[in-house]
Amino acid sequence: xxxxxAQRATRIVKLLSGEYPDTRSELEHRTAWxxxxxxxxxxxxxxxxxxxxxxxxxxxxPGPAGLAAASQGELEExxxxxxxxxxxxxxxxxxxxxxxxxxxxxxxxxxEALVALPGVGLKTAKVVLGQAFGIPGGxxxxxxxxxxxxxxxxxxxxxxxKIATELESLIPRAEWTTFSMxxxxxxxxxxxxxxxxxxxxxxxEICPRVGVPTGGASR
Numbered sequence: 291x292x293x294x295x296a297q298r299a300t301r302i303v304k305l306l307s308g309e310y311p312d313t314r315s316e317l318e319h320r321t322a323w324x325x326x327x328x329x330x331x332x333x334x335x336x337x338x339x340x341x342x343x344x345x346x347x348x349x350x351x352p353g354p355a356g357l358a359a360a361s362q363g364e365l366e367e368x369x370x371x372x373x374x375x376x377x378x379x380x381x382x383x384x385x386x387x388x389x390x391x392x393x394x395x396x397x398x399x400x401x402e403a404l405v406a407l408p409g410v411g412l413k414t415a416k417v418v419l420g421q422a423f424g425i426p427g428g429x430x431x432x433x434x435x436x437x438x439x440x441x442x443x444x445x446x447x448x449x450x451x452k453i454a455t456e457l458e459s460l461i462p463r464a465e466w467t468t469f470s471m472x473x474x475x476x477x478x479x480x481x482x483x484x485x486x487x488x489x490x491x492x493x494x495e496i497c498p499r500v501g502v503p504t505g506g507a508s509r
Contacts, residue, residue: 381409
């Protein structure tokens with residue numbers, strides 16, 4: 291078992307890169323704008339559900355200017371199944387207006403400009419920068435990344451920003467975007483919250499299984 295977290299992190303990066311060569315977001319999109327919209331909608335919602343909603347949304351309002359002009363009620367009806375639809379509709383319309391008017395309809399490739407948009411937090415900004423522009427804005431910490439980072443012994447923190455900072459100190463900057471996505475995919479497919487499938491895990495030989503109760507993992 292590798293004891294040093296930095297050495298373990300290096301090995302994890304290599305193993306996951308072989309397991310998940312495709313690190314594109316599972317949110318279906320064609321442009322940076324569509325990714326931004328989809329990521330805002332994904333809050334407290336599955337990617338599958340968002341992907342069911344966005345085709346109609348993008349068909350009816352294909353760009354920021356169109357969405358800014360959409361009525362609150364119509365937009366709410368289209369995105370209702372994603373949850374928190376009133377708040378999301380308000381954020382999307384406000385963000386669309388800012389992008390259309392201040393940035394000529396182009397999503398800004400700047401983390402400070404992104405987090406200033408309504409409905410856009412640091413996590414969303416990092417996703418858009420990394421996936422749409424290839425800019426490593428930082429490691430995205432969602433529920434999967436937080437769970438796996440602790441199980442893998444890379445952090446003992448609870449706060450997402452603290453966890454991100456700790457992971458970013460262990461992972462090369464060039465790997466931040468892909469590492470985030472690979473941990474998310476691994477958390478969805480193998481290292482699930484209950485009964486992680488350790489017997490089929492590529493990391494089994496180096497994982498300290500922190501917090502995984504005895505008998506709580508399939509072997």
